[in-house]
Amino acid sequence: MTNTQTVEKPQPVKRGMLDNVLEQFNSAADKINLNPNVRKILSITNTEIIIHFPVRMDNGDVEIFTGYRVQHNNALGPYKGGLRYHPTVDIDAARALAMWMTWKTSLAGLPYGGAKGGIQIDPSKYSKGELERITRRFTYALGENIGPEHDIPAPDVNTNDQTMAWIADTYMSTKSTSERSKNQHVVTGKPVGSGGLEGRDRATGYGVFLTIKFWAEKNNKSLKGKTFIVQGFGNVGYWAAHFLENEGAKMVGVQDAFGSVQNKEGIKVEDLFNYGKANNGSIVGFPEASAMEGKDFFALDCDICIPAALGNQITAQNAASIKATLIAEGANGPTDVEGEKILMERGITIIPDIMCNSGGVIGSYFEWLQNRNGELWQMDEILEKLEKKLRTTFKKVSAYSEEKGIDMRTAAFAIAIERIEKAYVLRGIFP
Secondary structure, eight states: OOOOOOOOOOOOOOOOHHHHHHHHHHHHHHHTTOOHHHHHHHTSOSEEEEEEEEEEOTTSOEEEEEEEEEEEEOSSSSEEEEEEEOTTOOHHHHHHHHHHHHHHHHHTTOSOEEEEEEEOOOGGGSOHHHHHHHHHHHHHHHGGGSBTTTEEEEEOTTOOHHHHHHHHHHHHHTSOGGGGGGGGGGSSSOOGGGTOOTTHHHHHHHHHHHHHHHHHHHTTOOOTTOEEEEEOOSHHHHHHHHHHHHTTOEEEEEEOSSOEEEOTTOOOHHHHHHHHHHTTTOOTTOTTSEEEOGGGGGGSOOSEEEEOSOSSOBOTTTGGGOOOSEEEOOSSSOBOHHHHHHHHHTTOEEEOHHHHTTHHHHHHHHHHHHHHHTOOOOHHHHHHHHHHHHHHHHHHHHHHHHHHTOOHHHHHHHHHHHHHHHHHHHHOOOO
16 A cells, blocks of 8 residues: 655745845855954944833823844944835834835944834824824933933934924923024924925935936936836825936836826826825726726736835846836845846846835935034935935946946945945054
C-alpha cells in the first residue's frame, strides 16, 4: 500500500518595510565596502520611544492611544522626519521610515539625520476636536524628545499643516515666556500664517515631478503626450500630477484609499481634485472616468507610474504586470525588494524614494532656516532653490550609477552612506 501526501506550495513570506530598507542598505554597503564599525552603527536605531497616553473623547470617555518616535541617526545633524496617523503605524514601520529619512537627508546634502513616528490611529473616526487633543497630548508626552535643534517632526500620511500648528503651539507653551518664539522651528510644514514656508504644500510633489523631468531630459524624451498613473491622490500625488499635466503629460488612472478610476483619454487633474474635495476626499464615482478593480491598477497601460501612497505596494505579486517604463517613487518604500528585482529584470527604471520624494524634506529645511534666521522667502525663490538642489542630487546619482554600473537606488544609497561614513571616520566614536 502506498501513502500519498499532498504538499502545499509554500506561500511567499510578506516582507516588512524594515526588511526591505535593511536589504537595500546592506546591498549598497557591500558595494562601497563600508567600514564594518560604521555598518554596525547604521544597522540599528539610536533611540526608540513608545508612548501610551490617555485622551478624553467628545462623549466623555477616555481612550488610550499608542504613539511612536524612532530616531535612527544624527551624525550629520538633528533628527528630521514626519509623523503619520495611520492604523499601520508600529515600531517596525517607524524604524524603517526613520532609516529612509537618514539616507534621504544625507543624499540631499542637508545637515540632518533621520527620524520618523506617528500614532496608530484611523483619523477618519475622530472629530477635529478629538484629533487636536490627541495631537497635543502626544506632543506633551514626547516632551524633550523633540526640539528645534534635536528632532524636528513634519507632516506625513494623514497629518498636515494644522497638525503641525497644534504641535508647535503645545511645545512652545511648555517653554518659559521669553523662550517660546525661539522654538517655532520645532516642526516644519506649518501653515504659512504661522511660520510656515510658502510652497511647502507642493514641495514633495514638485520634487517628484522634477526628478521625472530630469530623467526625461537626460534621456532626450519629452513629457508632452506621456501617460501616467498615480496611486494616492493626497498632497504628493495631486501636486506631482498637477505639474506633469502642465508639462503636457496625461493622467489615465488614479487609485486612492477608497477605490480606483481610469480613463485612457485622460483625467483632468483639477477636476478630479475638486471632485474629491466635495466627496469626503474620495475619487470614487468621478463621472469622467470608469471604476476598476484595485488589484489591476498597476497593470494599466501608461508610460509613468507614481506610487504616492503607502509602502510595499509594488511586490512580486504585481511587478510582472506593470506596463510603465518609469516608476517614480512618491511614497516611502513603495517597492519591495522582490518586486524591484522583477522590475529591474524587465528593464524598468526606478527613481528611488530617497531622491524622488526628497523635495519635502528640502522644503522643510528651507522653512527651518527661515524660522531660525527670522527671514521670509518668496514662492518663486523657494521653488528655484528646490529645483537647483534636486538637480544637483539627480546629476550626482546618475553619474555614480553610470560610473559604477549600478541601479539608481543603490547609487543613491551609496552616496548617502558614504557621507555619513566620512563623518564617523573624521570625528571618531566617543569615548
